[in-house]
Amino acid sequence: MGNTVSIKDIARKFKCAPSTISRALNDHPMINIDTRKTIQEYANKIGYQKNTISLSLLNHCSKTLGVIIPSISHYHETAIIEGLEAILQPAGYLLNICVTNESHALEREYLDRLVANRVDAICISLSQETFDYSLNEHIDLAISRSLPIIFMDRFYHALDVDRVITDDFKGAFMATEHLIQMGCQRIAHLHGPRGITVSQQRFKGYEACLKKYGRNVEDELVKQVMFSPESAVEATKFLLDQKAKPDGIFAVNDEVCFGAMKVIQERNYKIPEDIALVGFDDIPLAAFAPIALSSVSRQSKKIGEQSAQLFLSKMNGISDHQQVTLEPELIIRESSQRNHYS
Amino acid sequence: MGNTVSIKDIARKFKCAPSTISRALNDHPMINIDTRKTIQEYANKIGYQKNTISLSLLNHCSKTLGVIIPSISHYHETAIIEGLEAILQPAGYLLNICVTNESHALEREYLDRLVANRVDAICISLSQETFDYSLNEHIDLAISRSLPIIFMDRFYHALDVDRVITDDFKGAFMATEHLIQMGCQRIAHLHGPRGITVSQQRFKGYEACLKKYGRNVEDELVKQVMFSPESAVEATKFLLDQKAKPDGIFAVNDEVCFGAMKVIQERNYKIPEDIALVGFDDIPLAAFAPIALSSVSRQSKKIGEQSAQLFLSKMNGISDHQQVTLEPELIIRESSQRNHYS
DNA sequence: GATTCAATTGCAAACGTTTGCGTAATTTTT
């Protein structure tokens, strides 16, 4: 705090102007080579550290990226952050990470603070509340002051924004089709929280696939859950309590599958023989579930990487909006591998 | 970028000095109540946002905390971040989160950048490399410029630093003792990566407990793993290949237990009857493991909360170093619950 | 010896905000 040394301090030491020190430290050819070296060595010795804040003020550029996410407790989100960091660290950027807990109020506040901090751009995954009530004035305001905003996963505009998403519809379609090919006749769906694009898209993919094979969505085979195993317990019990039980379940994510497995095994059904199971996200523990879990990978880390690259390309002057859609990948493991085909 | 409005712009609009605008916006009583309101309304209308950067420059305080962690892919680390955020968001702070991937070089670089960015303090969990080779000049340098540094989990100094840790030794002791009370005769340990305090402390707790009960650590019952289920597979096979197999395993963390369970079940041993299992961290999926997993909770979120509070207390002028040690808690589930006592 | 040129270095403004102090203008007190 008190003992940070500035360029002025060094200037006093050398009895010269701050500008000379600045140029010397930046290896400006205008400064005599010898004085340059002397100054650099001295600065090094006393551990001088350039004050980036003054630079930010001067250059209108903070070399910092704001990240707003609803949660940080799932593999998907941490992988996104890892992806962002993998690209932006070498580029000299720091990350300001803000977790909204799905709260719109917090999202607004964080957005304001990031703007006040003059981050160079914001990567955001909208909160559920923002979604539910289409509360997007804060986003519009940020966009209107031409702050680059990159949407990840969840976005509210169809056009005119930058975004990186995975094709959840397609992923859900693939998962459902796989269950059909494994001979499942009654495929249930553990539906994610309402209002979130990701949940909706996965349901639509499930629906579309059933339709393609001449089947209909049966209301009693679709049950809503949160993104946690706990919430899946009750929902799975509900499904298993139906007169005509499902023989396949496509769940909105892998954590939910862990909850579902617990219930299925308690009731002594066999996975995948009695009930086949496919999740979403391909979390690291998926392969180590009670029965190794089939899952749709949405390349979470790549979402972060692509968002970062999209940001960098904007910094380089590419101004038209880009929309990147990543391909999901179905990873088949024991929980759905029946070895008999329909 | 271009269209951000400053206090000077507003001053021009009102044909007055910037200082008047500043005071008006800060509700300074020196300014006439009416002009104050007028200016505030105008600022509000055009969406004026105070430039925090200039304030940071002025006040030598950035309202930002640097966080350096080796990884972000486990529950423990994300919970720490949640804890930090829970306390620091209401206090008006933002988090600069840096993930080192256990690399010393990256840790150095991030530390430098955070210093250059004049964060108000740094919460750090040292990288494995920093640990292995005791490379701590960068830390010493940061401390020497009286930047508050708070160590989480891993630290290198015994004294004279601020730190928040969990009593890993005690947690490991509790876990081992629990296995002994469940009647285990040969208790193995899946040892974490060498050089990391957490691994060492947990081993020592295991060792001390065995000693207390008149047993010795047997080399062939201690196998080293990484913090992942994959790495546990081979290690567990090694343990099960011993002439005298273990009938209890204490593992360095829960992910490792998932890997171990896979192997144990493949070999048709029963958990907990043949082999009882206890992990560490109490991750959210622990209760949903193939056999609900007993685990030692180290109150990860609380580590973040306490670190944040320690930081705030330092900001309030408390200058002597504080060392907080949290109590671990043993959560007993099926994987170790044998219902028969020795 | 005066002039030009190149090589170094200093000056000052700029980024956006706050704040102590000075100064008008207005009101109150004597």
Place this chain on the structure above:
DNA sequence: AAAAATTACGCAAACGTTTGCAATTGAATC
């Protein structure tokens, strides 16, 4: 009516750095 007090605002410096331009120095040219 003069003096004192109050109210409301402006000036300028400060935070740390960069950068265009001016200024100084010394050497080289005519």
